[in-house]
Amino acid sequence: MNPLYFGTSARPLLGVYHPARTGGTQGQGIVLCYPFGQEYMRAHRAFRQLALLLSKRGFHVFRFDYSATGDSAGESGDATTDQWVEDIETAVDELRDTAAIDAVSLIGLRLGAALAATAASRLDELDRLVLWDPVVRGTSYITEIQDARTAHAGNGRPRPASTRDDGTVGILGFPLTPVLRASLEALDLTRIEPVRAKRSLVVVSGERDEYHELYDARRGRDPAIEYQHVPTPGNWNEVDNFGSALLPQQIIQAIVAWMV
Amino acid sequence: MREKAIRFGQTATLVGVLAEPSTKDPRRDRPAVVMLNSGILHRVGFCRMHVRLARRFADEGVTALRFDFSGIGDSEPRRDTLAFEESAPLEVRETMDYLEAKGFTTFILLGLCSGADMAFDVARVDRRVVGVAQLDAFAYRTKRFWLHHYGPRLTDRAAWGRLLRKVAGRGPKRRSGPTEMEEIPTYVRDFPPRDRVARDLRGLVERDVQQLYIYSGGQAGFYNYRTQFRDMFRDVDFLNTLQVEYVPEADHIFTGLGPQDFVIETTSRWMARLWPDSVGVPGEAPAAA
Numbered sequence: 001m002n003p004l005y006f007g008t009s010a011r012p013l014l015g016v017y018h019p020a021r022t023g024g025t026q027g028q029g030i031v032l033c034y035p036f037g038q039e040y041m042r043a044h045r046a047f048r049q050l051a052l053l054l055s056k057r058g059f060h061v062f063r064f065d066y067s068a069t070g071d072s073a074g075e076s077g078d079a080t081t082d083q084w085v086e087d088i089e090t091a092v093d094e095l096r097d098t099a100a101i102d103a104v105s106l107i108g109l110r111l112g113a114a115l116a117a118t119a120a121s122r123l124d125e126l127d128r129l130v131l132w133d134p135v136v137r138g139t140s141y142i143t144e145i146q147d148a149r150t151a152h153a154g155n156g157r158p159r160p161a162s163t164r165d166d167g168t169v170g171i172l173g174f175p176l177t178p179v180l181r182a183s184l185e186a187l188d189l190t191r192i193e194p195v196r197a198k199r200s201l202v203v204v205s206g207e208r209d210e211y212h213e214l215y216d217a218r219r220g221r222d223p224a225i226e227y228q229h230v231p232t233p234g235n236w237n238e239v240d241n242f243g244s245a246l247l248p249q250q251i252i253q254a255i256v257a258w259m260v
Numbered sequence: 261m262r263e264k265a266i267r268f269g270q271t272a273t274l275v276g277v278l279a280e281p282s283t284k285d286p287r288r289d290r291p292a293v294v295m296l297n298s299g300i301l302h303r304v305g306f307c308r309m310h311v312r313l314a315r316r317f318a319d320e321g322v323t324a325l326r327f328d329f330s331g332i333g334d335s336e337p338r339r340d341t342l343a344f345e346e347s348a349p350l351e352v353r354e355t356m357d358y359l360e361a362k363g364f365t366t367f368i369l370l371g372l373c374s375g376a377d378m379a380f381d382v383a384r385v386d387r388r389v390v391g392v393a394q395l396d397a398f399a400y401r402t403k404r405f406w407l408h409h410y411g412p413r414l415t416d417r418a419a420w421g422r423l424l425r426k427v428a429g430r431g432p433k434r435r436s437g438p439t440e441m442e443e444i445p446t447y448v449r450d451f452p453p454r455d456r457v458a459r460d461l462r463g464l465v466e467r468d469v470q471q472l473y474i475y476s477g478g479q480a481g482f483y484n485y486r487t488q489f490r491d492m493f494r495d496v497d498f499l500n501t502l503q504v505e506y507v508p509e510a511d512h513i514f515t516g517l518g519p520q521d522f523v524i525e526t527t528s529r530w531m532a533r534l535w536p537d538s539v540g541v542p543g544e545a546p547a548a549a
Contacts, residue, residue: 001334002267003266004265005265012263014265038307044333048333070304070311071265071303076308162515162517162518170515173513173520232441239513243513244299245300247441248441
């Protein structure tokens with residue numbers, strides 16, 4: 001495992017490269033696309049485990065922090081989804097250069113799935129695309145994370161509102177600026193262009209109407225799309241005083257099995 | 261400011277990010293800041309606060325290293341059988357050794373919750389530490405704590421109602437604990453005996469170790485009024501080594517944007533006041549919003 005900064009000197013991004021540990025699928029790489037905010041914090045451990053398992057199965061794996069998130073350059077308030085999609089393309093290039101691979105796949109969780117699908121509609125042909133508990137529409141995602149903010153704070157009381165004069169709202173510790181909000185509101189996975197992946201998977205921890213709407217909408221455009229429901233906890237957007245991480249083993253194993 | 265991802269430590273398995281001032285040859289006679297994980301939150305810190313703090317420090321001339329303890333974030337698990345309470349202080353010292361090899365001789369340790377506990381644990385025994393910034397550190401209930409705790413409830417009709425329902429076994433159900441699919445820190449937070457801490461605090465004062473404590477309202481079961489720290493340690497003469505802040509509107513991981521800004525400004529100004537060659541303009545900290 002090798003942590004490194006990549007991208008441009010003006011916008012360095014933090015990535016972690018997991019080289020393939022076996023020769024089984026040499027020549028294949030996977031870029032993991034994190035969710036946003038507290039979901040990113042809560043998913044970091046699951047992503048590390050997923051990366052380790054995939055590297056043991058012979059994949060070169062790269063996970064990275066988008067601009068203005070994690071250890072990458074940028075203030076938290078400077079984020080936009082367009083920049084993050086561009087970051088995914090930069091990460092794909094980095095993995096191709098680092099590992100000299102022939103084929104690349106994307107795996108995204110929550111907002112990372114929406115960003116991965118958007119990138120997949122622009123990139124040259126991918127091998128596979130995995131949308132894990134995907135954010136289907138930005139508008140419902142914003143409602144969801146705002147509801148999580150007002151949910152109890154572990155002490156039975158709602159968290160107080162947290163706003164700045166410019167209209168930025170704090171969402172469980174991460175700023176949702178008007179610019180980011182506008183770019184999220186424009187996200188709709190049911191309407192994006194066909195993805196350029198040989199096979200796609202929507203894999204969900206719990207059933208929701210919007211997942212079926214997504215599957216039905218994509219099936220018309222992406223014939224090689226599959227759907228799996230793997231019942232596991234999917235409460236990504238939750239904060240407690242432990243700083244606990246979510247490690248849904250069955251769904252992680254299901255993704256690894258589908259990739260191999 | 262420039263940042264570098266590093267692997268270091270005795271077995272090169274600790275992962276961190278070094279934030280340095282952008283000057284060609286940063287001064288090594290200033291203390292470097294080492295930031296410690298809170299629970300199992302990885303090195304970016306609660307709500308990415310370690311990143312914001314490290315970049316602020318580096319912009320102001322101070323080198324800062326945020327890293328993951330073994331088994332947390334991107335650092336590999338240890339191969340020995342040491343408990344976290346044993347391995348973490350060792351790894352803090354390995355981190356200082358790494359920076360010492362780069363020319364630094366003094367250090368400031370910064371952490372929240374378990375990170376604060378580890379900062380204190382190392383500061384009390386390692387003379388290279390000249391400052392500790394602890395968020396939601398150890399706390400001990402005082403008489404006035406109980407007054408603040410129960411006082412408002414005595415005249416609160418709803419509180420009496422809750423108590424009666426609880427006695428009758430009809431209270432609201434609490435959220436269940438973490439599921440088996442969640443990983444929570446194995447570290448069990450158990451504040452050391454107050455007298456031992458008081459003795460260690462006197463040791464820090466003797467060494468002129470500067471101490472910044474910021475308490476949130478998220479530890480209200482242990483700390484609930486502005487001057488509680490002084491009351492907890494009336495038997496310790498801190499001379500000019502102590503600054504304590506209380507942000508009752510903040511939760512334990514400082515999710516509020518105002519409290520986050522308060523932590524950054526307060527820590528920066530604390531360092532500016534004490535190591536004036538190193539950081540920005542001293543002055544009053546802003547009120548927590």
